Amino acid sequence: MEDNPDNYVLVLEDRSETKSPADPGRLSVVSGQDEKGKIKTVEPTEEHRAAFLVFKKNDGLLKNFMTNLRRQFNDPTHFGLYKVLANGFEEGVASLHAMLQNRESPENKAQLQEARVPFEDNPPAQKLSAIDPEKVDWKELERLGVSPEKLEANGNLNRLLNWQKTGLISLAVPFGDTTIYTEARLALRTGADGRLSLNIHTLRREPQLDFPYMGHTFSPEEKEQLLTQGNLGRTVELSPKKGEPFRAYVSVDRLTNELVSLRADRVQIPHEIKGVRLSEEQHRALTEGRPVQVEGMLSRHGKPFDATLQVNAEKRGIEFIFKDTLSNKERLKSSAKEAPAVRQIENKPQKRGIGR
Template sequence: MEQKNNDQEVLLVKEKNEAKLKAVSGFDAKGQLKTEAPKQVNAGGFLKIDRHSNPLENFFTNFNRQYKNPTDFQFYKVPANLVEKTATVLEKMLKKPDTSSNKEMLEKHEVKPGDFSKEQTQEKRPNLIDENKVDWSQLEMLGVSKDFLKNTKNLEPMLNYQKSPGLIPITIKTDHLNIRTDARLAFRQDEKGDFKLAVHAVRNNPELDRPYFGVTLTDEDKQNLMKTGNAGRILHPQYKEGESTPVFLSIDKLTNELVAARADKIKIPDEIKGVKLDENQKKVLAEGRSIYVEGMTARSGKEFNAHLQIDADKRGIGFRFDNQQQQGQTQNEQKQVRIPNSLLGKELTEDQQQKLEKRETIYVAGMKDKKGEEFNAYIKVNDEKGKLDFYKWNPDKAQTKGAEVIPDNKSKTQVAVNSEGKTNEATKDVKEPLKKDQVNPSERQQTTKRNRAKSHSM
């Protein structure tokens, strides 16, 4: 019996605005969550989780079905034989959840309903594009492999009629010249039903002075596009002569390309992040204008406010975090730096995007340099230069002024060699990309380097 208890766990739950943790015992007849005090005397009624199976699937399926705001609850999985003692410890930690040691322990035990249901959805939904109908040779001609797209989490969105979430380094080879640039890639169906590669290369600036399929952008359109990324109204371009199509028009924040989405294909939701929209708000959104919504709930459970507007590039609702009241006159300058959805192949969370909008520093792990190798860095908005800066240390805590803008110390050499083409004495004859945190050639690379040096000296 003791061994069985050691193999079982119990779910503890903390409801929003409550300090105490409770043990989950299941659902009542109305589908509401049933809980009990996390005392050993109540152990017989607790919902038990066998470590060697996965009953959480059914539990969270029912939970997400019953509760419109699952993020109002925080769940923690703890050993069944230590439930009372562990609950007491976690309650103390929850009073100061941002302390590094507390945060680490809380994350170790936490179970997030949103992440769990997201994984379920991804497992069950097949891709819309058949991989066998994709012309993969076009990718190879640009120096991009299928494995690279998969490893950088760009492949699945592309197989569902979306552009790659991140910028991908490509090489266009001609007889006398190799052109290297960054682009978002997508698959588009041809007349035969096969899927060809569409390349959306990075532009220096959006082309706002050139008519867009017969539509001349007004000064207000241009101002809106540069300020918010969206035109702010319905436009009627003519893709076919004599036929106008009502569309939303936005700027792709990663490439500066103008992107349109048919207005009749965009559905305005009744509810966004736990907040119900009234008819007037939905009407304003349908016209391409923005609304300000308060009290929305992020996946982390934190409430936030934002301007909402149709984003043609996302084919849905986009969020804009102005923070206008706090930043005053500096806001106009800060809007010049658009916050991307992803950086170098790494998708940014809503929380990370909000922090960048507020000019806070974030730490991003698992980005890819131009050779496809991972590196980590601290990132902060540079309003003066209108770009994002990468740091080897946290710039908010750095003691030295005028610090050089480079990746974190572990990735410094790797990025310099792989992305910037720089070398030092140790790496000058190494032709292969350095791996993550690598600062010196490997034994195999050193042997290759020595052999190359010998051949040159003969």
């Protein structure tokens, strides 16, 4: 077990057999999940240390774990869940037990509240409702040469109204006395004032990896990973200009070459994908952002297939990578040859000839 101050284990308190609500329950450490997703625990002793399930600060593993825990404990009132540092866990468990013996003490109550992992803090994600077309500023889109009719004709209207990015769309952007013709993906987002705003994701020749991305500087290995695979392959801590730092997956938008991030705590990795039950190691690897080879999955038509699975930030979930899929570096070379140049045309009045 790594001696990392950010690593912790979860200690489960079972009060189902206590005589009094104030009595401390039986303590055990979470060690994993069985094939059916049921939580497994072991005694909090050095003998079982290697079996402990270790969580990392700000990673997405806790969210997935809590989803299964809620399914197992329909009535969580008889249970408590607490974070204890993995390094020096025996002292931590002993201290936790002592505080639980006098849990109503103001000092103990405050410390227990800080260490407690509330069941209700991890509700299942709710799907956003579609955007009301009447709330969209269509005039803004029309100034870019985009109309609802054009979006509907190329299949992008439904995507735009469901909070998704469109495909690449040709834009005519007024710029002073000129018009710039380019391609971009469009998306609607809610601004700080609660109003809808249009996000324009312009086409780039290549990902911008030589500059810090939300406070994170990519190492040479990370740059190579993003260029070749399109996914970073791990989670990193990002620090937005406004807001708290968070761990996230990072990928390259394969249509625009823009870097995209996805908060790790908003991704729920299922334990079964396309009919295949993931092993604990496969599930952990996917949660951490690593690629996982899975064989024997079934398509919607019942045909078996194999693929590599990995979290893709741009796709907002797991993507299926097949052997014949172009690497991101090959795609960049291909798109560099085929990418249309940005055209700029001056909006000058045309001279008319006389007597012609």
